[in-house]
């Protein structure tokens with residue numbers, strides 16, 4: 001499809017799409033080289049970054065080592081992490097935390113002034129740097145935004161919703177973005193020497209998610225529609241205990257509550273986890289999430305009962321969760337909290353190398369929309385913000401070394417607030433029901449039929465095509481992976497295949513598989 005822009009801006013520099021942690025940190029690391037950062041939402045509160053609660057993993061404490069961090073990452077990835085990438089990220093983590101401190105992130109400290117670190121599931125040491133308990137994302141984003149706004153080389157533009165990459169002579173040369181001006185929708189072509197996607201994950205393609213509305217896989221979809229290689233699309237991590245009160249995004253009932261002894265019960269007060277895992281409520285995230293999913297699928301309601309374990313200390317010890325419960329009319333000190341698993345994090349994404357380069361000339365990707373090989377089939381807690389920082393810095397260093405960035409001329413508009421339409425309800429429901437915690441060939445094929453209907457009904461609307469492209473890649477990856485591993489569970493293939501390798505596919509390949517299902521077996525091209 002060829003789009004006609006109302007206006008053209010030449011940036012002749014780095015054009016970063018997305019103002020979450022990945023986009024802003026990359027822009028700051030590029031400075032003093034110019035970067036134009038575009039987003040549909042307001043920087044600072046944009047994307048999943050501002051909602052991160054736990055913190056950022058880094059082996060900064062005495063007795064810990066980057067080798068141990070790398071080993072934990074590889075173990076969590078269920079055989080599909082790239083060990084060299086895990087080592088590289090763990091090794092560079094401390095330097096990136098130093099950068100954040102320099103940019104003003106107010107991490108919690110111990111009395112001797114050293115960084116305070118917490119421990120999270122599947123980490124063999126305490127290594128999560130945090131801010132005021134559960135405020136890491138909001139505090140880091142506030143620091144990055146203030147710093148970016150005070151940096152002369154960075155231009156932040158909100159109110160632009162990107163819909164398609166501009167490809168010229170086989171190279172990504174910019175992107176088309178919608179904006180509203182004077183009450184009318186307009187289309188801008190931003191031309192740039194380097195386009196960097198930092199568009200986050202895809203949680204909002206699911207009916208129940210912890211992600212905000214703007215993270216709906218559109219950057220991945222845009223790149224895929226332009227022909228980029230996509231890696232590991234089938235791996236979507238679900239958080240076991242989102243608070244199920246119909247809020248979007250769903251607030252989290254943090255894992256620390258189960259750590260304190262909170263129990264999972266059904267509507268009759270019956271505990272079900274002891275019969276499923278020897279560690280009961282403290283079993284691995286996937287197992288707990290699937291157990292809750294099965295209860296709900298069997299018609300039960302599931303609650304997290306904190307009355308005995310936390311009780312009257314709730315408001316003081318878990319203020320964020322307490323607030324979310326109170327807003328929904330629940331007093332978690334005296335009432336069980338209704339919970340359900342929610343789409344939380346996408347391990348897959350646009351395949352990138354160690355400098356953020358994608359398979360398309362002129363296009364780079366960083367943060368949750370990229371797949372670097374770090375996470376494998378399951379992300380280790382608090383490794384995602386870290387991945388954004390490590391690869392943002394590497395990408396920036398690579399571009400600065402090349403010295404290609406110059407800000408060109410053009411009059412930048414100040415658009416009105418952009419109202420995002422939510423993804424179609426039928427798509428979100430199909431993704432949750434058929435492409436969620438438990439999948440099988442029949443359900444995945446039904447999902448593909450529903451996606452095709454949605455595409456037909458929506459014509460060639462680019463925003464919709466971005467979302468359906470991403471959904472098709474997730475479903476095709478899940479169909480091609482005839483095994484269960486990490487976050488991906490097939491009821492028709494419940495075993496792990498010892499020969500399993502990472503998935504790499506293009507949208508064209510996924511569409512070929514959909515048209516000719518016998519091609520599925522050959523879908524994985526390289527380990």
Ligand SMILES: Cc1cc2nc3c(=O)[nH]c(=O)nc-3n(C[C@H](O)[C@H](O)[C@H](O)COP(=O)(O)OP(=O)(O)OC[C@H]3O[C@@H](n4cnc5c(N)ncnc54)[C@H](O)[C@@H]3O)c2cc1C
Pocket residue numbers: 017018019020021022023038039040041046047048049050051052053054055056057136137160161162163198199200201210211212214215216218219252344345366367368369381382383384385386388
């Ligand atoms: C509730 C919650 C808690 C979490 N806790 C942690 C944690 O403790 N530690 C950790 O490491 N990770 C955590 N994560 C995951 C982590 O927050 C994300 O992986 C990370 O923030 C992603 O950063 P990002 O910059 O890649 O994307 P985001 O922060 O999601 O930013 C995406 C940006 O792209 C913009 N955008 C997207 N599409 C378009 C478009 N088409 N046009 C214009 N703009 C667009 C958005 O508006 C936004 O500005 C958590 C996630 C959630 C949801």
